[in-house]
Amino acid sequence: MTTDQSSRQTSERTADRQRDIQDEIHERDRREASAGEDGAMQAGARHYPVPPMPEQRLSKPGEEHELEPRPMYDAPFYKGSEKLKDKVAIITGGDSGIGRAVAIFYAREGADIVVSYLSEDTDAEETKRAVEAEGRRCILSRGDVADLAYCQSLVDEAVSELGKLDILVNNAGFQVHANEIEDLSAEHFDQTMKTNLYGLYNMCKVAVPRMGKGGAIVNSGSVVGLHGKAQLLDYSITKGGIHAFTRSLASSLIPRGIRVNAVAPGPVWTPLNPSDREAEDVAQFGGSVPMKRPAQPEELAPAYVFLASAHTSSYITGEVLPVTGGG
The missing domain is CATH 3.40.50.720 (NAD(P)-binding Rossmann-like Domain)
Incomplete structure (x- = not known):
């Protein structure tokens, strides 16, 4: 095998590995997106609301019982x-x-x-x-x-x-x-x-x-x-x-x-x-x-x-x- 052939095979193997890594990350991203399409981080003990929230405007000083979704406070x-x-x-x-x-x-x-x-x-x-x-x-x-x-x-x-x-x-x-x-x-x-x-x-x-x-x-x-x-x-x-x-x-x-x-x-x-x-x-x-x-x-x-x-x-x-x- 000539040096050129050896180099070509090495480069092809490297390219294959790069595509494998790319495919692995793509599949992981796809799974994460399907699990949480909003992309928001959920690190707590329960799932928290993400934007978009319902469009709303409260009069001052603001009444919590009128807010949707209700704020989560009881943990x-x-x-x-x-x-x-x-x-x-x-x-x-x-x-x-x-x-x-x-x-x-x-x-x-x-x-x-x-x-x-x-x-x-x-x-x-x-x-x-x-x-x-x-x-x-x-x-x-x-x-x-x-x-x-x-x-x-x-x-x-x-x-x-x-x-x-x-x-x-x-x-x-x-x-x-x-x-x-x-x-x-x-x-x-x-x-x-x-x-x-x-x-x-x-x-x-x-x-x-x-x-x-x-x-x-x-x-x-x-x-x-x-x-x-x-x-x-x-x-x-x-x-x-x-x-x-x-x-x-x-x-x-x-x-x-x-x-x-x-x-x-x-x-x-x-x-x-x-x-x-x-x-x-x-x-x-x-x-x-x-x-x-x-x-x-x-x-x-x-x-x-x-x-x-x-x-x-x-x-x-x-x-x-x-x-x-x-x-």
């Missing part, structure tokens, strides 16, 4: 292990979305809950029933965290009714997009600042004096506070501010034994965005992140448990934990 696969046994937690914006899921997870870990909400009575009552189904107490409090007097009464009620305050979750928020800066009115800008930043300041100001060593504050930041977003100038400012406030307050409270951290969610299927965006935009919500779907509230809640519990995060303060679907 039947999650087993508590007394990581928050006999703690007392205030959760602002606790009637729905991430706040509701956090309330349920905290109750499952042994905490009693005070749920603060703006006006969504039906959603708040559902959250209360879910918390009580976990065998823990739940107090509902209706009010605006932008009002310092309300925040003081909220903390006073929590301590009076439940005996103490161990955990504060600052989750209440306001978001409405504006495509151009000219569209962002002073009233709109002010409302975002008052809810997201003044509310955070108000709650911390009145809660910290009632919290002792071992207390924990968990703030809801956002991926837009890390990267910004063109249509959410005001909201991005507040979320970036929450991240900076978290780090600064954490340093301030170290001598008092109170830890302060934040979670920075990516897109999460809650009433917040369907009460912000146009219906056709809502249909594709969450599809642009690497996982190609929005998170469900129950996928965020474990991060809030982690940061609240001294069993899991006693050496963590001043941190912002991104939970962004790979974005």
Whole structure:
């Protein structure tokens, strides 16, 4: 056999191997596509909805019971292990979305809950029933965290009714997009600042004096506070501010034994965005992140448990934990 013939046979064998590899990958891709044609990553204990979602638009502040599909918050696969046994937690914006899921997870870990909400009575009552189904107490409090007097009464009620305050979750928020800066009115800008930043300041100001060593504050930041977003100038400012406030307050409270951290969610299927965006935009919500779907509230809640519990995060303060679907 000549050298040319040998080289030709070698190259043909290599080409055959390359085609075999190509065919193998093609068949694997075909199987994966038929198993989940949406291409979204499903790494949880159950299958989560993927875009397109039903086109819908909710009126502010957004009622979870009107949202389709209903957000998944109860996490039947999650087993508590007394990581928050006999703690007392205030959760602002606790009637729905991430706040509701956090309330349920905290109750499952042994905490009693005070749920603060703006006006969504039906959603708040559902959250209360879910918390009580976990065998823990739940107090509902209706009010605006932008009002310092309300925040003081909220903390006073929590301590009076439940005996103490161990955990504060600052989750209440306001978001409405504006495509151009000219569209962002002073009233709109002010409302975002008052809810997201003044509310955070108000709650911390009145809660910290009632919290002792071992207390924990968990703030809801956002991926837009890390990267910004063109249509959410005001909201991005507040979320970036929450991240900076978290780090600064954490340093301030170290001598008092109170830890302060934040979670920075990516897109999460809650009433917040369907009460912000146009219906056709809502249909594709969450599809642009690497996982190609929005998170469900129950996928965020474990991060809030982690940061609240001294069993899991006693050496963590001043941190912002991104939970962004790979974005």
